[in-house]
Every structure is written in structure tokens, then in C-alpha cells.
Amino acid sequence: MAPCVRFLQCAGCRFDSPFWEGPEGWAAQRNQDLWQTFEAVLSLCRSEKVEILFLTGDIFEQEYVHKATVERVARSLATLNGTRIFIAPGERDPLVATSAYRLAVWPSNVHIFSSGISSVKIPSLNVTVYGAGWTAYQQKDPFFDSFQVVQDGTIPIMLLHAEMDSVKNSVGFIPILPENIIASGLAYLALGHQERWTGIQKAGETVWSDSGFLEARSFAENGPHGVVMGELEQESAKVKFLELGQRHYIEKTLEIQANQANQANIVALSSKLLSETSPEERQKDLYRVNLSGPFREVEAVVQPLQKLLADEFRFLEVVHTEGETNARSGTDVVTPSETITENGEGYLTVSQVFINKLKERQFLAVDTENQEHCELVMKIGLAALGQGRIDNEN
Known part of the structure; x- marks a missing residue:
């Protein structure tokens, strides 16, 4: 029985997303930065002998992702011998019929969660990993209101693409309430959705954290970006943040x-x-x-x-x-x-003028729903201006 479990957690890669704030042509450089940071995550798993890797959503940008990109991620994860990998599809890469996750054959060390909370027991690590993935672009029901772990002596961990909030006020994104986390009996909850690292938080006896986006994409996402690494035991959790982002x-x-x-x-x-x-x-x-x-x-x-x-x-x-x-x-x-x-x-180019106008509206959007609406409008507009998904990968 393992004395402790070493894990690493990251989210928000958004591979193939064209949305990077910076000069014209900057997207190519930042996409290269992103791959370099992702490779650093894999190297960290090897050097630190990480036993479980949590990918808590938005790994891909569904509307723009290429099949070759998904296959490259799958091949990269297959190189992590000795590391079990769990993925919770998120808001930007839900497990829908045309999901990016269906574009590759995933290696045996990868488990992708679908709708509803399910679990995977790992006897060699004395761990049970719970999780659920997005299976639509909007969340109609909360992930859990009355969830409780099975008390079987294993260390209970969960990963979700979700956020913790004390008020049920989101449309299309339903937060987890603190009282749900407290009642869950989880040792650790790995979340993904926030742009920045949330810090190490605790609700009752459950430690939780959101690692934030792996790389910053705009001036609205300043500060350090990277991964969460930790060690879990039955009665304790040691968690820290490691900055890996290439640029600020x-x-x-x-x-x-x-x-x-x-x-x-x-x-x-x-x-x-x-x-x-x-x-x-x-x-x-x-x-x-x-x-x-x-x-x-x-x-x-x-x-x-x-x-x-x-x-x-x-x-x-x-x-x-x-x-x-x-x-x-x-x-x-x-x-x-x-x-x-x-x-x-x-x-300014026409696209830049369009983006600037949308940004002005986003500055005035004080709630999540309006911010998400502005972002959707930006995606549609840029696609119409010739900067949308490119199907010809050559």
C-alpha cells in the first residue's frame, strides 16, 4: 500500500485556440510556447515520479482544434509510463458527438470521464478517483448536490471542470456550493475553470484548488500560470503551485x-x-x-x-x-x-477593430453570462473574417 500519492493537476491549455492577445502573428509564437509548457508538464511528471495526472478541462478549443493536435496530445500522454491520467472534459471541449476527444485513440493509461459522476479505483495506490465531464456546451444540472464518497478505506479524490461559489447564480455554468464540498468526504478536489490559480483552499476537511490556465492569453490573465502538484495521504494533503508559463x-x-x-x-x-x-x-x-x-x-x-x-x-x-x-x-x-x-x-486591421469593439463591451459586462456572450460573438465574428477554424492542416 502506497504511503502517499503524488499527483499533478493542470487545465486550460486550449490547444489550437486563435485567441492570444498580442501583435499580429503572435499566435504562432504563443502556440509554440504552449507546447513547450505542456512538454514541461510531462517532464515534471517523469522527474517527480507523479503517479496521477489530472487534466481538468478545456484542454482543446473545440471549434478550432485539429485532429493532428489531438493525436499529438494522446501520443505525448502515452509516454508517461507509470502515470495514470484522468481527464474531465470542460466547457470548451465537451464530450459531444463531434468532440475533440473522439479524434484520437487514447492510450490505456488515460481515462476520460463522461456525464454523471463515476469512479475508478486504483488498488495499488489505495486511491479512488471520482470525476465527471461536460457532455454539452451548457450545464443544465449541478455536478453534485448530495454526493458522498464510498467509505472503503481508499483515498477519495475528484476532478471536475467546475468552480466553487457560495451562490447559485450562473446560467450555463452551475457552481459547486461550499456545503456540498464539506459533505462530500473527499480528501482532495481538483477543479478547472478559473483563469488564474485559486490558491490552496479548504472546505471542511476537503482541500481543493484550481490550477488556472496553463498559459496566460491576455492582459486580463496576468500573474503566474502553471500547475498544482501535491502529495495525498489518508488524513493529509500537501499541495503547492509551480509556475511553468513561458511569458507574462x-x-x-x-x-x-x-x-x-x-x-x-x-x-x-x-x-x-x-x-x-x-x-x-x-x-x-x-x-x-x-x-x-x-x-x-x-x-x-x-x-x-x-x-x-x-x-x-x-x-x-x-x-x-x-x-x-x-x-x-x-x-x-x-x-x-x-x-x-x-x-x-x-x-488597425478590420479584425483588430472588431476585437477592440468587443473588448470595450467586455469591460462593461459585469456578469459571467454577458462575458461569455461577448466571447461567443468574438468567435463567430473572427470566423466570418477568415480567422476561424482551418480544416486544411497542410
Whole structure:
């Protein structure tokens, strides 16, 4: 009987998704970054002798994924000798009739959960793994309201593409209530859905965590990205977060005062930004500088500052922001009013104009339903503009 079980948890790869915030052509680089990070996950499983790998949903972007990508993931997972792999299909890659998961023959060490909670017992590890997957694009019923583990002496673990919330207020995405987790009897609950790592949480005696997306895709997903690793025993759980993301999206805010729109102050602002970053960081990460202050003063600084710093950063976006109050939530909403990219020209493609307009609407969408609606509109619009799913893989 194993004294403890070593596991690793990750989610949100979204392979083949075209949605990466950055300069034109950036998607190819970020997709390469994603594969590099995924390979790092596999290497970590080998080096740390991970016995169970949890993939908690959104591994693929269903509308855009290629068969070759799914087959590559399946082949990669087959190389993890000695590691049992459990997948809970999520909101973006549900186990529907045309699911990405049906495009490959999965190796024997992979188990993909379907609808309804089921379990797999692993006697050699003294573990029972529970799970359920999405089988539609919208969740009609909660994953569990009165679920309780079978008390058989094994360590009970569950993976779900879901989130914990104290209120049942989501449409199409029903959260797990804290009292359900407390009553479940689980030792550990591996969740997937959040953009960022949630930290190590506890509900009753159950430890739970969401690892967040494996790689950041936009400035809205700043902060570290990676995986959760842990060791489980019958009465304890040791869990930690490991950052694996290749690049960061970093935002900095500068306030422009009256009479500061002169060359000396622009040079001073440039020097301040350079002093706060290393040359390595400026070539690796993506930066956005938010300028706030009197409109005329800021307008006079945006383009000169962009040109002055263009050669120092691999990607830099200088944005003039205007604060406005959302009447429904009472919170401050920052809306980009002008963006100059690293070439300093400020000319946008039709697709970029469309994306910017949708982003403005997303800034004003204060609930999950409206945010998801905006994202769906963006997918449909980009597909119509020729940036949708590519069926010809050659």
C-alpha cells in the first residue's frame, strides 16, 4: 500500500485556440510556447515520479482544434509510463458527438470521464478517483448536490471542470456550493475553470484548488500560470503551485499631470519604465502601459513614449485609458480609448477593430453570462473574417 500519492493537476491549455492577445502573428509564437509548457508538464511528471495526472478541462478549443493536435496530445500522454491520467472534459471541449476527444485513440493509461459522476479505483495506490465531464456546451444540472464518497478505506479524490461559489447564480455554468464540498468526504478536489490559480483552499476537511490556465492569453490573465502538484495521504494533503508559463502579460499604470507633455518628462517616464524591467523581461514578456490624466496631456504623450520605447520591448502597447463608472456595479471600468502598437503607426486591421469593439463591451459586462456572450460573438465574428477554424492542416 502506497504511503502517499503524488499527483499533478493542470487545465486550460486550449490547444489550437486563435485567441492570444498580442501583435499580429503572435499566435504562432504563443502556440509554440504552449507546447513547450505542456512538454514541461510531462517532464515534471517523469522527474517527480507523479503517479496521477489530472487534466481538468478545456484542454482543446473545440471549434478550432485539429485532429493532428489531438493525436499529438494522446501520443505525448502515452509516454508517461507509470502515470495514470484522468481527464474531465470542460466547457470548451465537451464530450459531444463531434468532440475533440473522439479524434484520437487514447492510450490505456488515460481515462476520460463522461456525464454523471463515476469512479475508478486504483488498488495499488489505495486511491479512488471520482470525476465527471461536460457532455454539452451548457450545464443544465449541478455536478453534485448530495454526493458522498464510498467509505472503503481508499483515498477519495475528484476532478471536475467546475468552480466553487457560495451562490447559485450562473446560467450555463452551475457552481459547486461550499456545503456540498464539506459533505462530500473527499480528501482532495481538483477543479478547472478559473483563469488564474485559486490558491490552496479548504472546505471542511476537503482541500481543493484550481490550477488556472496553463498559459496566460491576455492582459486580463496576468500573474503566474502553471500547475498544482501535491502529495495525498489518508488524513493529509500537501499541495503547492509551480509556475511553468513561458511569458507574462504585464500592465503598468502612469499618471500624467498637467504640463508634463514635454520631451524631458517623456524621457523621464521612459527611464522609469526601463528601470523597473530587465532587458530579458522586456524581450520575453508582453507589456501594456496605461496612461491616465488630462486628455490633451495624455494624447500628447502616447505616441512619443511609444516610439521612444519601441526598440526596447519585444511587445509594448501604450494605451490612453479613461476611467468611467459602471452604473450597475458602482466599480471603476477602464476603457482603452487609443492604442498605439510597437510600430508606432496605429493602423488597425478590420479584425483588430472588431476585437477592440468587443473588448470595450467586455469591460462593461459585469456578469459571467454577458462575458461569455461577448466571447461567443468574438468567435463567430473572427470566423466570418477568415480567422476561424482551418480544416486544411497542410
